[in-house]
Amino acid sequence: MAKRLKMLMLAALLAPAGALWAQNGAIDARTFDQLTKAQELAAEDRHDDALYILDRLKERGRLNSYATAQLWNFYAFIYASRDEYQQAIDAYFKVMEQEDAPNGLVLTAKYTIAQLYFQMEQYGDCIRFMNEWLETADKPTPTAHIMLAQAYYQTHEYDRAMTHVDDALALERAAGNRVQEGWLRLKAVLSYTKGDYASTAQTYEELISLYPNSTYLRQLAGMYSETGQGGERLAVFDALYEHGALKTESDLLNLAYMWQGEQVPYKAGRIIEQGMAKGAIEESPKNVESLANAWAQANEYEKAIPTLSKAAQISGDGLYYARLAGVHFNAGDYAAAAEAAIQADQQGGLKNPAGNLMLLGMAYFNDRKYEPALQAFRRAKQSRDTFASANKWESYTLKEIERIRELSRSQDELEQRTREAIESRENNLNAIGIGS
CATH class of the missing domain: 1.25.40.10 (Tetratricopeptide repeat domain)
Structure with missing residues (x-):
């Protein structure tokens, strides 16, 4: 200056x-x-x-x-x-x-x-x-209007400041010149200060078109968030990612979570996986769990299970074993789900231990191990939160046990009648001299 x-x-x-x-x-x-x-x-x-x-x-x-x-x-x-x-x-x-x-x-x-x-x-x-x-x-100059805009900004007269910024930009464009970067930045600051996020976003869009810069992309993404344009925000962050401008763990995880929010968990998993491979994302239990959750949501159980198993082993926390039990259950491996739920129960530290017992009971039930299932449901009944659900499952399990027993009795009776019928037929044949 x-x-x-x-x-x-x-x-x-x-x-x-x-x-x-x-x-x-x-x-x-x-x-x-x-x-x-x-x-x-x-x-x-x-x-x-x-x-x-x-x-x-x-x-x-x-x-x-x-x-x-x-x-x-x-x-x-x-x-x-x-x-x-x-x-x-x-x-x-x-x-x-x-x-x-x-x-x-x-x-x-x-x-x-x-x-x-x-x-x-x-x-x-x-x-x-x-x-x-x-x-x-x-002939008023654009620079005169910009100086006035800056002075009005310093005196907190934002509407007047904006008027002179717009005048400067109009004069510069009318002259066929590319507007200066600093002038657009001032307009963006004024719009943001006034709470006009839509106008701020438009200004950053122009800044990016004239002066490409990852900083402006980040700020534009922030404005899209303020205006509820989640899709546009995701597109901006993804563009930053594709151009290698997202390097920090927080940025990469934020993008992954956005993709999960848009119901595209596979891409979220790829971002976290690649971030870990490059050392940008720490392989902490929490981050490994996030990766496993992304794979699980994408129905990539072959990737989710070993990933979550790793998180459980690293942490030794029952919470991760409980999550692993859920993934095994959704994958249809009920024996493995029950095993992980037992591990979770033994390790402790669960936010919802009764919920883990419910999952254990259902895993046993689906694996046709009804007696252990009953034990799990009866333990779950001790919690007020799961009492009603556990009680229904207990009744259902008892009915299933009774149904199987009844089926077994019927099968036994049928087999007995069949044997008796065969024996009677053989006796009759022998009596008339036809039998052997």
Whole structure:
């Protein structure tokens, strides 16, 4: 900002040289030569030497109003170049006090005063002088509107700030120029500060199209989250992932969870699996469990079971054995489900031990091991949360046991009758002399 300010002031300093100074004899030859010399010294950053010449000219006291305006313009430039902003502002005020000061010089003075006040963080004064400049300038510049926008932002006048940002962007686009990155960033900040997340997202979309950057993609994803555009947020994060911009564990897991939320667990599993292979995701019990859950949701039981078994072995926590029991159960391996549920029961630390007992009972039931199933359901009845469900399963199991017993009795009776019928037939045949 300071460097750009100095370049602007130097351009303003050089502009009046030659034809403008000599115009209508407004400056005598001696004064012209001295100002030219001061200009050359100032351009070389020999400020003390330039000030010496200006001081001598001022002390002569024979300068007309036009020449005096030029003199103070030089003073202002040198003071500003030395970061003596208040003295530079005072000098520019003296430029504007001169009756014959050229209109262009007065406008430049107002513009530069506004910039200097901005540098001094006196934003109210900056706003006042920049607005004065805008009112009289033939062709307001985009940069003037941006400075006003920045000043209004600092004074928390966000609506006015946004108006001037939009004016700057409109002027720049009308000129066929690519809008500056910083201007769009300011618009995004203003929109976000005002709580207009949709507009913020649109601005980040433009930033990404003009200045591709993974940071903007992340911020755009955040805005999509704020506006409830989950699908768009996922698309942005996935684009970051495909371009290798997601490297941290939290980012990778976040993307995996988003895919699970969209009912695409297989992709979630691949992301976690590859993250672990690259060392980006720690193979902690919790992360291994997340991987196993993704595989289980994708019905990839051949991958889910060994993965969850690994988590259970690493942690020794009953919770993981309980999860493993559930995966085995869903895969239809009821014997393995019962074995894992027993491990979970023995290890302890379960959030829902009664639920594990219910699963154990159902695994035994489906494996046709009814007596152990009854024991599991009766233990589950001790919990208020599972009492009703366990009671129903207990009754159902008892009925199944009775049905099997009845079936067995019927089978025995049938076999007995069959044997008796065969024996009776053989006896009858023997009685009539047909039998063997």
